Amino acid sequence: MTKGTTSMGGFTRKHVHIRCRRCGKNSYHVRHKRCGSCGYPEAKIRKYNWIKWYT
Structure with missing residues (x-):
């Protein structure tokens, strides 16, 4: 077996951030x-x- 990416298997990190209910931005972290x-x-x-966006 080789070291590195190939030994990680089929692990993918998809859609970690989704749309927030309150602010509507894609900043809600699922985990x-x-x-x-x-x-x-x-x-x-x-x-x-x-931060200047909430003025």
């Missing part, structure tokens, strides 16, 4: 069960002072 953009399903929307 983490959390949106990277708005923080869904947490109660408060994720926001920082240095």
